[in-house]
Amino acid sequence: MNVAPGAWRYAAGPLLAAPFGFFVHPLAGLGLFALGGFVLWFFRDPERSTPPSGVVAPAHGKVSVLRKEGETVRLGIFMNVWDVHVIRSPVDGQVTDVEHTPGAHRPAFSKDSDRNERVHVRVAADADDRAPPIQEVTMIAGAFARRITPYTEASNTLSRGERIGHIAFGSRVDVVFAPSVSLDEVQVSPGDKTTAGETIILDEAEPDGDDV
Template identity: 65%
Template sequence: MKFAPGGWRYAILPLLAAPFALIIGVGASAISLAVGVFVLLFFRDPERTPPLSGVVSPADGKVSVLREEGERVRLGVFMNVWNVHVIRAPFAGVVTDVEHSPGAHRPAFSKDSDRNEKVHVRLAAGELTNEDDTPEVTLIAGAFARRIFPYVDAEDRLERGERLGHIAFGSRVDVLFPPDVALDDVAVSIGERVTAGETVVLEHGAGTELETTDGIGE
């Protein structure tokens, strides 16, 4: 099984401590081993196969945000402790900017999480030329998620479903669509469970800027 970068760093201490914990008792050793295994499962990084078309979910979890912000639509996916926490590109494009925004560490399912620490990954897609209209993927820290690890830099080219980062122990990932995407175009609804890189959240044809991204830069 493949793991996200840094996963072993978090798991190695409880795994190594498990044999020595036998001095205290079998229960203590079992707990230490279970913690190590749980951490590794948290950082698991399975392969995903994107469908032939459509904008895909950036994260595993449940749709927790679906709203209009001015002329644009925001889709947010909340990840619980059982979900895979490796984030994937919802569409193909060239990274124009990776911006870190410091902030709070509120629970990712709360309204206050909009003020949490974030990393914005902006992707030039299709014919978009206006910087203000650039779609972006936002990785949001939560109450226990204190580290966001982007894998990409400006000018990197990403294919649809390609890994773009992970959040250590949490929490929420948003997609801010370009202005020509309407709320009714989104193919998922609040409370629906989605799978990163596989669940279609926007069909091709709904957003013209995202329609041609699979050939961008060629």
């Protein structure tokens, strides 16, 4: 099983303590071993099969936000503790900025989460100089998520479905589409389940407004 970077930092403690826990009580040893195993499972990083076309979901979870904000559309995907927390790029493109914004740690599904700690990954045109259909991916901390780990930085070139970060222990990921994308062009609705790097959230024919 592949795991995200940092997994062993969280799992090593309970796994190393488990043998000593058996000397205290068998249940203590089993509990520590189970905790370490759960942490590794939580940080699992399965391979994904990215479709040949289309803008793909950045996160594995449930669509919790879909709204118009001024000239742009925002799509938010909430990840609970059972979801895979490795974040993937929805598009090919060039990273122009990775910005960390400090903030609160409210539940990621609440309205107050708009003020939570977050990391913005902003994207510009790819090598073909094609305007991307999204402006940024935002990784948002939740009530228990205290660490957002981006895997990319400014000037990096991204491929669709590529891993761009990880959020530990519950969170939300938002996509801000380009102004040319309208609300009714988005291919998912609130309540829909998504798989990072696989679920199409916008048809490839829509990115720069030439076909609409």
